[in-house]
Structures are given as C-alpha cells and as structure tokens.
Amino acid sequence: MTQTNAEPLLRVRDLKVTFGSKRNPFTAVGGVSFDIFKGETFGLVGESGSGKTTIGRAIIRIHPTAGGSIEFKGQRINGKIDKALDREVTRKIQMIFQDPMASLNERAKVDYIVSEGLYNIGHISAEERQQKVHRALSAVGLLPEFASRFPHEFSGGQRQRIGIARALVMEPEFIIADEPISALDVSIRAQVLNLLSKLQKERGLTYLFISHDLSVMRFICDRIAVIHKGLLVELAECEKLFAHPLHPYTRALLSAIPQPDPVRERSKKLEIYDPSVHDYSVDKPVWAELEPGHFVLGNNKELEEYRRRLS
Amino acid sequence: MSEKTNSTILSIKDLSVRFSLRGRVLHAIRGLSLDVHRGESLAIVGESGCGKSVLNKNLIGLLDSNGFIDDGSIRYYGMEKDESNPDLYGEDENGTYADLVRFKKEKDWLRVRGREICMILQDPMTSLNPLKTIGAQIGEAIRLHQGLRGAALKEAVLSIMRDVRIDNPERRYKQYPHEFSGGMRQRVVIAIAIACRPKILICDEPTTALDVTIQAQVLYLLKELKQKYNLTVIFITHDLGVVANIADRVAVMYAGDIVELGMAEEIFYDPRHPYTWALLSSLPQLGVKGEELFSIQGTPPNLFTPVHGDAFAPRNPQALKIDFVERPPYFEVSPTHKARTWLLDPRAPKVEPPKIIQKLNSEGGASV
Numbered sequence: 001m002t003q004t005n006a007e008p009l010l011r012v013r014d015l016k017v018t019f020g021s022k023r024n025p026f027t028a029v030g031g032v033s034f035d036i037f038k039g040e041t042f043g044l045v046g047e048s049g050s051g052k053t054t055i056g057r058a059i060i061r062i063h064p065t066a067g068g069s070i071e072f073k074g075q076r077i078n079g080k081i082d083k084a085l086d087r088e089v090t091r092k093i094q095m096i097f098q099d100p101m102a103s104l105n106e107r108a109k110v111d112y113i114v115s116e117g118l119y120n121i122g123h124i125s126a127e128e129r130q131q132k133v134h135r136a137l138s139a140v141g142l143l144p145e146f147a148s149r150f151p152h153e154f155s156g157g158q159r160q161r162i163g164i165a166r167a168l169v170m171e172p173e174f175i176i177a178d179e180p181i182s183a184l185d186v187s188i189r190a191q192v193l194n195l196l197s198k199l200q201k202e203r204g205l206t207y208l209f210i211s212h213d214l215s216v217m218r219f220i221c222d223r224i225a226v227i228h229k230g231l232l233v234e235l236a237e238c239e240k241l242f243a244h245p246l247h248p249y250t251r252a253l254l255s256a257i258p259q260p261d262p263v264r265e266r267s268k269k270l271e272i273y274d275p276s277v278h279d280y281s282v283d284k285p286v287w288a289e290l291e292p293g294h295f296v297l298g299n300n301k302e303l304e305e306y307r308r309r310l311s
Numbered sequence: 312m313s314e315k316t317n318s319t320i321l322s323i324k325d326l327s328v329r330f331s332l333r334g335r336v337l338h339a340i341r342g343l344s345l346d347v348h349r350g351e352s353l354a355i356v357g358e359s360g361c362g363k364s365v366l367n368k369n370l371i372g373l374l375d376s377n378g379f380i381d382d383g384s385i386r387y388y389g390m391e392k393d394e395s396n397p398d399l400y401g402e403d404e405n406g407t408y409a410d411l412v413r414f415k416k417e418k419d420w421l422r423v424r425g426r427e428i429c430m431i432l433q434d435p436m437t438s439l440n441p442l443k444t445i446g447a448q449i450g451e452a453i454r455l456h457q458g459l460r461g462a463a464l465k466e467a468v469l470s471i472m473r474d475v476r477i478d479n480p481e482r483r484y485k486q487y488p489h490e491f492s493g494g495m496r497q498r499v500v501i502a503i504a505i506a507c508r509p510k511i512l513i514c515d516e517p518t519t520a521l522d523v524t525i526q527a528q529v530l531y532l533l534k535e536l537k538q539k540y541n542l543t544v545i546f547i548t549h550d551l552g553v554v555a556n557i558a559d560r561v562a563v564m565y566a567g568d569i570v571e572l573g574m575a576e577e578i579f580y581d582p583r584h585p586y587t588w589a590l591l592s593s594l595p596q597l598g599v600k601g602e603e604l605f606s607i608q609g610t611p612p613n614l615f616t617p618v619h620g621d622a623f624a625p626r627n628p629q630a631l632k633i634d635f636v637e638r639p640p641y642f643e644v645s646p647t648h649k650a651r652t653w654l655l656d657p658r659a660p661k662v663e664p665p666k667i668i669q670k671l672n673s674e675g676g677a678s679v
Contacts, residue, residue: 047522048493155610156359185358185549190593190606197603212522215552219595219604238600256527258552260594261671262575265556270527 008035009073009174009206010059016067017051017058028054030230031068033287036174041200041207043221043238045214045253051230052210056176059208060093061086072174091121094167098179100159104151110137110162111147117170136169137162139202140195157188164195168203176208181216193220215257218242223293226250229275232287236294246296246306249273278302319388319405320543321347321370321511326383326412328365328567330375337614339365339378341567347511352537352544354554354575356590357564360611363547366564367513370411371428372420385411389427389510426456429509433516435496439488445472445499446484452506467506474539475502476532494525498532505536512537513545518553530557552594555579560647563587566612566622573648580672582664583642583650585630586623592667605665621652629662 013033018025029051036042046052057063059070061077070078077089094117097103104113114133118124124132134144140161151159160180167175177196181189197220199205209221217224218238225235226249234247245251252273259265278285283299290296296306328340339362347353355363368374369385386408392400399413414420432438440448449468453459459467465484472480475498488496497517504512514533518526534557537544548554554561554575561578563571563586571584582588591597592605609626612618621627624634633639633653642655653659663669 047524186551186590187358187593187607189595190598190604193595194603194606212524214523215594215596219598219600252524256524257596258523258527258550258556260552260555260579260591260596262555262558262579268556270531272528273524 007038007074009038010036010208011071012036012055012059012068013071014068015055015058015065015070015078017054017063018066025066027066028230029058032225032227032230032232033068034225034232034235036206036208038173038206039200039204040222041209041220043209043211043217043224044227045211045217045224046227047212049229050227052212052227053178054230055227056095056178056208056210060095060176061089087121090117091170092172093174093176094170094172096160096163096167096175096177096180099183100156100163101183103163104159106151108150109147110149110151113151113162114147114166114169117166121170132169133165136165139168139199140165155188156184157191160184160188160192161195164192164199168199172205174206174208176210178210179212180209182211182213189216196220213257214253226253228273231297232295233297234295240294244294244310246290246294246309247298248277318348319346320349321388322384322386322405322408323347323366324384324386326366326369326380326385328362328369328374328378328380330378332377332615335615338617339567339614340369341614341618342383343568345562345569345572347543347545348560350541350543351559352534352546352557354546354548354558354561355564355569356548356551356554356561358549358611361564362567363564364515365567367430367515367545367547370511370513371424371430372411372414372417373424373430380412383412387411387423387427390423393422425452425507425509427509428511428513429504429507430513430515431497431500431504431517434520435493435500436520438500439496441488444485444487445491449499449502449506452503456507471502471506474505474536475499477502492525493521494529497521497525497529501529501532501536505540508540509542511543511545513547515547516549517546519548519550526553533557550594551579551590552596563590566618567614568622568651570623570652571650573644573650577645577648581644581648582668583644583648583655584623584652585627585654585662587650588664588668589626591671592665597667597671605667631659 014031015029016031017029018027020026044052044055054063058065065078069076072089075085111133114136115129118129118132133147137144137146142161181192184192200207211217221238223237224241226233228249234250245254252271255271280299283301285297285299287295287297288303290307290310298306323343323345326340326343330337330339357363388405388408390409392407399419400407400409446468449471450464453467454464469480477483477495477498518529521529546554546557558575561573561575562569565586571587578587582591589607593607595604598604607626612622620636621634621639624630631653639651639653641649641651643649654662
C-alpha cells in the first residue's frame with residue numbers, strides 16, 4: 001500500500017447509526033471504522049439490509065449518527081456542525097443514486113435537475129449557471145441541447161448520466177455512488193463504469209462505491225470493505241481480497257459471483273455463510289489488521305487460524 | 312435428449328408479433344423460430360426491449376391487449392386433446408399438439424396456464440398478495456390443480472415449502488409476504504409455480520431484483536427443482552454471466568429475433584455473432600482493471616420502422632456492406648449451433664472475435 005502515509009480524505013471511526021426510538025433502537029450500523037484516501041475508489045459490499053447504504057447516507061449527512069466520528073479532510077462532519085461547514089460538505093460530497101428511473105424529477109427539465117444544487121450555494125448568474133450545466137452534460141457524454149428536455153425522453157443509461165452530471169456540477173471531491181449500475185442492463189453498465197473511471201482520471205475524484213456485486217467491484221475498486229449486518233467483516237486491497245479471502249462471509253460472496261464459463265460454473269461449489277459458525281459467547285471478536293492493509297473481524301481463535309492461512 | 316422423436320415439447324415457427332401503439336405499428340417479434348426440448352433448460356438472453364418477455368407472454372396467453380400475433384405458429388406437444396374444442400389441436404410427426412396461436416378464449420388458456428406452462432416473474436415484491444398468508448397462497452395453487460383439501464392440503468403445502476428450502480415451514484406457513492426477505496419471497500413464488508405441476512417453467516429475470524448471494528442460491532434451487540419435478544425451464548435474462556450455470560442451451564435475442572442459438576459451451580467458448588461477442592465482452596467479470604470495458608455503442612433499432620438487413624449492423628463496427636441490405640439466414644456451425652450473421656458465409660472476409668472471447672475460449676475450452 002503506497003497510500004498508508006497519505007492523509008485520508010475521509011476518516012470514519014466507530015460509526016454507529018440507529019433507527020427507531022431512543023428506548024428501542026435498531027442498530028443499522030454498529031461501529032465501523034475505515035479510511036478513504038484521496039483519488040481511490042473504495043468499495044463497500046454487502047447484501048441488502050447490511051447497512052452499506054446507511055453508511056453512505058450518514059457520510060452525506062442524511063442520517064444522523066448515533067456515535068463515532070466522520071472526518072472529512074481532518075474536520076469532523078457528523079453531529080452538530082456550523083453552517084459554513086455544512087454547506088461545504090454538501091458541495092464537496094455528492095451522491096449518485098441507484099435507480100435512474102426513480103431518482104430524477106419527472107416534472108423538471110434536465111437543466112433544472114442538473115443545476116438544482118447550484119441554487120443552494122449562493123448567488124450565481126444565470127449565464128454562469130447555464131455554462132456549468134453545459135460543461136457537466138458534455139463531461140458525461142450528453143449534448144448540451146438535452147438541457148431543455150424532460151427525463152422521460154431518455155434511456156436508462158442516459159438518465160444515469162444525467163444523475164452523474166448532477167453530482168459533477170457541484171465540482172465535488174468525493175462522490176458516493178450507491179449501486180449506480182444495479183438497475184441497468186449489462187451493455188449499459190459497461191458505459192457507465194467506463195464513464196466513472198474516466199471522470200476519476202480527469203478530475204482526481206474519490207469514490208465510495210456501494211454495491212452487492214463483487215464482480216463489478218473487482219473491475220473498478222482499489223480497496224474493498226465487506227459489510228455484514230452493520231459490521232465490517234473484512235477490508236483489503238481488491239486483489240488481495242480476491243486472492244486470500246479470510247472471513248467466511250467474504251468467501252460466500254466470492255463464490256456467488258456468476259462466471260461466464262459453463263464448465264467452471266457447473267462444477268462450482270457454492271459456499272453459504274452461516275453466522276452460527278462463530279462462537280462469540282466468551283471470546284469477543286475484534287477488528288484486527290493481519291497484514292498491512294488487510295483487516296478482518298474475528299476473535300482470537302479465528303484470527304490465529306486466519307494468520308496461519310495467510311502465511 | 313436421447314430420443315430424437317418426441318423430444319420437442321414446444322415448437323415456435325416464424326412467429327411474428329406486432330403491437331399497435333397510437334396509430335403506429337411496432338413489430339416486436341420478427342419471424343422467430345425456436346424449438347424447446349423436453350427436460351432442457353434454455354436461456355434466452357438479450358437487452359431490454361429485444362422482445363424476450365413478449366415472446367414468453369405469448370406462451371401463456373398474457374400478451375397485452377394492443378398486441379397481436381399476425382403470423383406463425385406455437386405448437387405445444389405436452390397436452391391431451393380437448394375433444395370439445397378440436398380445432399385448437401392438430402397432429403404432426405412429433406405427435407398431437409395444441410396450437411397456442413389459435414387459443415383465444417380465457418377458458419381455453421386456463422387449461423394451459425399454470426398446469427402446463429407456468430411463469431415466475433421478476434419482482435417477488437409485487438407478485439404476491441400482501442393480504443394473504445404464504446400458506447394460503449401456495450395452498451390456493453395446490454387446491455386448484457391437485458384438488459386437495461383440509462389436512463392433506465396443508466401437508467402438501469408444507470412439503471413444497473420444504474422443497475424450495477424455506478426453513479421452519481410450520482411457522483412460515485402462517486406468515487405474510489412482508490415478513491419474508493426478497494430471496495425468501497422469490498422462493499415462495501417458485502413454490503406456487505411448482506405447486507401447479509407445470510411441464511414448462513418460464514423464469515422471467517427471476518434473480519434481477521436479488522443480491523448476488525441470494526441469486527446464486529435461487530439458481531441452485533431452480534436447478535434442483537428441475538431435476539426433481541422433471542421440468543423444462545426457459546430462463547429469460549439480460550445477463551450472460553448468470554446463465555452459464557443453469558443453461559443447457561442459450562438463445563441470444565436481438566430486436567425481436569434470435570441471432571444465435573447453441574449449447575452453452577458453444578455460445579460461451581465459440582460465439583459467432585458479433586452481438587454475442589459484444590454481450591460477452593461487456594461483462595465486468597471479463598474486464599481488465601484500468602482498461603476501458605467494452606461497451607456496445609448506439610441503441611437498439613426502432614422497431615416502428617422496418618429493419619433492413621441485419622438489425623445489429625448499425626451498432627457493429629465490423630459490419631459488412633451486405634449487412635445493411637439483406638437479412639442474413641441462419642448458418643449452421645454445428646448441428647446444435649447456428650447464427651444469423653453474414654460473417655459465416657463462405658464468401659465473407661475473416662473477422663476475428665475480440666481478444667476477451669479468445670481468452671475465455673482458451674481458458675474454458677481447454678477443460679472441455
């Protein structure tokens with residue numbers, strides 16, 4: 001890992017998010033810690049209900065946090081913060097949503113959809129605003145003329161591009177992409193993935209890429225964190241995770257990736273994760289770094305076993 | 312498929328389906344022919360809007376009211392002749408068949424839908440009734456199709472719930488759909504379909520709305536049930552990556568027609584149609600990190616206007632001149648593998664498939 005000494009862009013420590021009443025809370029995220037470095041793509045993978053979207057939404061201040069800290073460029077951004085910082089955070093952190101059919105306002109023109117965020121950051125002239133919209137649209141490969149159209153006139157892939165343009169227009173440094181391609185056809189997925197990596201190269205963006213599909217993650221992510229039931233179970237560099245998955249849940253996820261190869265697929269053994277294999281009654285699990293940059297959740301006995309497997 | 316005779320359960324010939332939409336006519340299925348063999352699992356793969364769902368809705372008489380079949384036949388060989396309605400049936404070298412194109416009345420369809428051909432829809436969230444318990448919904452299908460009542464009915468429901476691997480069926484029996492997760496709901500939908508004891512099970516994108524881990528488990532379950540209940544499975548999807556596991560044969564569909572058809576090994580290791588190449592190359596599983604992933608340029612053709620030549624030609628960078636003029640016929644690659652592309656014509660120039668596919672071929676083909 002070359003980035004270990006670099007200052008993380010985002011530092012999440014022991015983040016907790018709960019829903020429901022104070023007396024009877026439901027813990028969606030139960031204390032996760034990770035760093036995201038500048039310019040990387042950090043993947044967060046887990047099944048539905050694991051809390052991966054909740055983490056993304058907590059970072060962008062949609063969900064209030066119940067504990068822990070989120071620091072963006074060294075400044076704490078969760079909980080009560082002053083207005084100026086709040087404004088900066090909304091500007092520097094943007095989000096791309098899953099379903100382009102549902103996340104665009106059907107009754108607004110593309111021009112307004114893309115520029116809506118600009119209205120919130122103080123006064124800019126109409127001309128400047130229009131210029132920004134046109135630049136954002138061309139950056140995602142759409143024609144500036146499209147600004148005067150409505151979302152229903154576009155195909156799924158084009159709509160997702162509009163969603164990306166909406167994030168780009170704010171000139172963010174950090175983009176949270178919440179399952180940006182799950183709702184798209186395979187052929188369009190490729191276009192959107194290419195666009196995301198192109199933009200990252202051009203603008204030095206940092207992504208938090210949330211998905212349930214490890215095959216896509218392998219293609220786009222630098223580091224991957226695996227989350228299960230609100231807890232991170234493993235975090236490693238992408239290739240390392242694929243080569244030496246340690247936690248049984250990671251292994252189950254990996255075995256579920258469909259391969260376009262009939263012979264190998266038919267002989268594949270599916271691993272199913274059963275949380276009851278862990279005996280945490282006495283020996284509590286800890287989040288430990290087994291080799292540089294490779295973290296895993298386990299109790300002492302399991303960690304020993306994982307270490308043996310690594311060496 | 313050892314015996315040649317009697318192995319075809321469904322035979323679609325020159326099917327053409329059109330929709331009238333605001334005074335214009337859309338040609339959704341353009342002269343499609345396909346044979347489905349008894350006991351196989353066939354995957355139909357294509358982008359959204361290529362007509363794969365329309366094709367399958369024809370098989371259970373659920374075509375939208377503005378759609379109509381204007382040519383072709385769908386012969387289903389699994390059914391006894393209904394003497395009160397002899398003109399719906401016919402006979403040919405494969406035996407007695409029911410011509411599903413001639414089925415018009417709802418009463419006729421009730422003999423087919425469910426008990427002969429059954430369909431699992433994409434979204435398990437919307438295909439269950441939220442007001443009835445799971446047990447009642449599965450029980451309804453069993454009561455209608457097997458005529459069981461009372462304790463015997465309940466026992467049958469529990470046994471089918473065990474078959475689709477729903478844990479603790481006694482407790483789950485009394486629960487409502489909202490108490491089930493997405494994967495479990497899909498299992499319930501599968502249980503209802505199986506309870507009808509169909510001969511053909513059509514799965515329309517059964518795993519698209521599900522997580523990868525759940526998807527793998529549902530696919531595994533479908534494979535298991537296919538064995539146990541001796542089903543013929545037609546599997547519709549847009550993701551070629553998913554079908555490698557489950558399909559014996561793969562049909563690649565584009566713009567209302569099948570452009571390539573072959574055994575799974577042939578389609579994955581030796582694809583011939585440029586559209587199949589494009590679909591395979593755009594899979595992220597095959598992509599190389601840091602490089603651009605292959606993506607198909609352009610959009611599928613507008614089917615309101617007649618298509619000239621090969622429908623994929625405008626999006627195919629290597630299209631030949633003739634591709635824009637004349638529709639290619641099927642060229643046979645092997646007895647089980649055919650493709651609609653002029654590239655297979657002996658006079659065509661040699662075009663190499665993309666590198667990614669050659670790699671897949673050398674990796675997987677070696678183990679064949």
